[in-house]
């Protein structure tokens with residue numbers, strides 16, 4: 656594939672780095688987006704900066720997830736990548752081109768699954784895809800697109816009779832119709848039941864494995880954990896953390912909690928610092944320890960309990976999850 660520009664690779668200011676094949680399909684540098692700065696009323700309007708100078712790149716065949724709280728700036732960012740708006744500052748390249756000014760070169764090579772598809776509800780899925788195929792060069796056969804998202808059974812019912820989850824699948828079928836090299840998925844499994852969500856994940860993995868580059872926004876951290884090669888967590892228009900899931904998670908402490916048996920106090924435990932504990936709290940009789948050295952701390956606590964001949968009820972030993980990392984990042988930034 657002719658990407659058109661050289662890999663800029665390396666580590667950006669926000670710590671993002673491509674893990675892919677050396678070809679960056681997407682490059683964003685110092686990207687900013689403001690609302691209320693264009694149009695006739697611009698001078699009287701107060702502008703709002705939704706994307707505040709972000710850098711990231713996505714390698715060919717990589718699945719990159721953009722996470723963040725409501726209003727963090729994910730959709731505003733993805734729209735810049737899709738060429739639906741121009742950045743107010745910074746630079747974006749998709750497949751080596753500016754997706755806004757060179758839209759005609761980029762659009763046929765990307766697939767976009769928006770949050771709200773907005774189909775004509777009187778058409779059937781087959782008719783919807785046929786209509787769309789008429790505007791798409793090199794479109795897949797309609798039935799192939801329908802069966803790839805598990806909608807063959809519903810090909811001839813009206814869209815208005817589809818469930819919310821089935822409409823999401825039709826959205827996905829439309830995004831896949833032109834065999835895109837780059838696929839943008841905006842909350843693709845919202846409204847899907849567990850089985851349909853797992854089917855969508857399987858399909859997304861297959862697409863990624865066949866070389867499609869995928870940018871995913873999601874509110875489901877489990878989805879990012881399942882699918883993402885790398886991710887970025889946005890907050891207030893900036894990238895607060897980025898990297899592989901395990902890197903983002905590793906930057907946050909693991910936890911051990913248990914109930915103190917009757918007659919024991921926190922001070923009866925061995926010196927917490929010596930066990931590698933970085934912080935603790937106690938609620939009622941439940942002790943919660945934070946640590947960056949889970950095995951050492953857990954061993955210390957268990958050996959202490961064995962030596963005292965006590966059972967630690969409610970014992971829970973867990974590595975940090977993406978959810979905990981996410982919540983800590985959001986909490987930390989709110990305080991900042």
Ligand SMILES: Nc1ncnc2c1ncn2[C@@H]1O[C@H](COP(=O)(O)OP(=O)(O)OP(=O)(O)O)[C@@H](O)[C@H]1O
Pocket residue numbers: 690691703705723724725726727728729730731732
């Ligand atoms: N057209 C617009 N005009 C003015 N402000 C906007 C516009 N679109 C979005 N915003 C604001 O920009 C910020 C980022 O919005 P954006 O939709 O990009 O966030 P998001 O991370 O996608 O949120 P969500 O997870 O809720 O979809 C929000 O504060 C939002 O209110």
